[in-house]
Amino acid sequence: MPDSSTEAAGVAPLGRQSALSGMIRPGDHGAADYRGPGVTITERHPLSMVQIEARGPEVAVMLEASNAVLGLRPPQAPNTSVGDGHPRILWTGPNRWLVVEPESRDLDTVLQDALIPGGAAVVDLGHGRASLRLSGRSVRQILMKGAGLDWHVRAFTPGMCAQTTMFHLPALIDCRDESTFDIYVARGFAVSFLESVTQAAAEYGYRLG
Amino acid sequence: MIRINCPYCGLRGHDEFSYIGDATKQRPASPADATAAEWHDFVYIRDNPRGPHQEIWQHIQGCRAFVRVLRNTLTHEVLATGLPQDDLLAGASGPAKTEEAKTGEAS
Numbered sequence: 001m002p003d004s005s006t007e008a009a010g011v012a013p014l015g016r017q018s019a020l021s022g023m024i025r026p027g028d029h030g031a032a033d034y035r036g037p038g039v040t041i042t043e044r045h046p047l048s049m050v051q052i053e054a055r056g057p058e059v060a061v062m063l064e065a066s067n068a069v070l071g072l073r074p075p076q077a078p079n080t081s082v083g084d085g086h087p088r089i090l091w092t093g094p095n096r097w098l099v100v101e102p103e104s105r106d107l108d109t110v111l112q113d114a115l116i117p118g119g120a121a122v123v124d125l126g127h128g129r130a131s132l133r134l135s136g137r138s139v140r141q142i143l144m145k146g147a148g149l150d151w152h153v154r155a156f157t158p159g160m161c162a163q164t165t166m167f168h169l170p171a172l173i174d175c176r177d178e179s180t181f182d183i184y185v186a187r188g189f190a191v192s193f194l195e196s197v198t199q200a201a202a203e204y205g206y207r208l209g
Numbered sequence: 210m211i212r213i214n215c216p217y218c219g220l221r222g223h224d225e226f227s228y229i230g231d232a233t234k235q236r237p238a239s240p241a242d243a244t245a246a247e248w249h250d251f252v253y254i255r256d257n258p259r260g261p262h263q264e265i266w267q268h269i270q271g272c273r274a275f276v277r278v279l280r281n282t283l284t285h286e287v288l289a290t291g292l293p294q295d296d297l298l299a300g301a302s303g304p305a306k307t308e309e310a311k312t313g314e315a316s
Contacts, residue, residue: 094272164221
C-alpha cells in the first residue's frame with residue numbers, strides 16, 4: 001500500500017498523541033494535609049526513547065560511539081542511569097540501555113547512523129512507552145504500595161533505576177532525585193497505571209499537571 | 210515468597226522470574242547426528258529430584274537475563290544463583306558471584 005494514500009486523499013497526517021490524552025484532569029485531588037499535595041504527577045510527553053544493545057566485543061565499540069554522538073557514556077553498573085535528561089541513559093539489561101530525551105530530533109536515526117556500523121542493535125521504543133514523573137514528599141510511600149523493592153531514601157538513591165512490577169504492571173523506575181521518580185510503562189497500560197497511582201496517592205493528596 | 214538473587218539486579222521476588230527449565234539437561238552435542246531417542250530424551254524426559262536441583266530461570270520482569278538457580282525442591286530454599294554458565298555445585302556460594310558477574314559481563 002502506498003504510504004502517500006492518506007495525503008493524496010487530503011487527510012492531514014495525525015500528530016503524535018499521548019496515551020494519556022484527555023485522561024489528566026489538572027488540579028489538586030485527594031486528601032492533602034496543610035502542607036499541600038504529597039505528590040505531583042505529570043506526564044512526560046512527547047519523549048524519544050531508543051533502546052541500544054550490543055554483544056561481545058561490539059559493546060565497547062557501541063559505548064564509544066554513544067559517547068561520541070550523545071556526549072554521554074552509558075553506565076556500566078547494572079540498574080543505574082546517567083544524564084540530565086538531554087539525554088538520560090538507563091541500564092535496562094546486560095549490554096542494553098534505554099536512551100531517553102524530550103522529543104526534539106529524530107533520535108532513532110541519529111543513533112542508527114552512529115551505532116549500527118559498529119554492530120549495535122537500535123530499536124525505537126518512543127511510541128510504545130508512556131512515562132509519568134512523580135515528585136514530592138510522599139513519592140516513596142506510593143512506590144512502596146506498588147513495587148516490592150527497598151524504597152528507603154538511603155537504599156534507592158538518585159542515579160539508580162530498576163525494572164520491576166508496579167501495581168502488577170511491568171515498569172521501569174528511574175530515581176532522578178531524592179523525591180523525584182520517572183516511571184515508564186507500556187503505552188497500553190498507561191491509563192490503568194495512572195489510575196492505580198492516583199488511587200494510591202489519594203491519601204497524601206496529589207496534584208495532576 | 211521465594212526470593213532469587215539475580216546476578217545483575219540482586220534479590221528480587223520470584224514473581225519477577227519465569228521458570229525456564231532443568232539446567233542439567235544437555236542438548237545433543239551434534240544435533241544433526243542425534244537419534245530420535247536422544248531428542249526425545251532431551252525434549253521430554255526429566256528427573257523429578259527431591260533436594261538440590263539446578264534450574265534456569267529468567268528475570269523476565271527485570272533485566273531479562275537468564276539465571277542459574279540451585280534450589281532445594283523439597284524446601285524451596287534457594288541455595289545459590291549465578292549466570293547460566295556458572296557451576297553452582299562447585300562454588301556453592303551463589304551471592305558471592307554477583308560482583309564477578311557484573312564486571313565480567315560488562316566488558
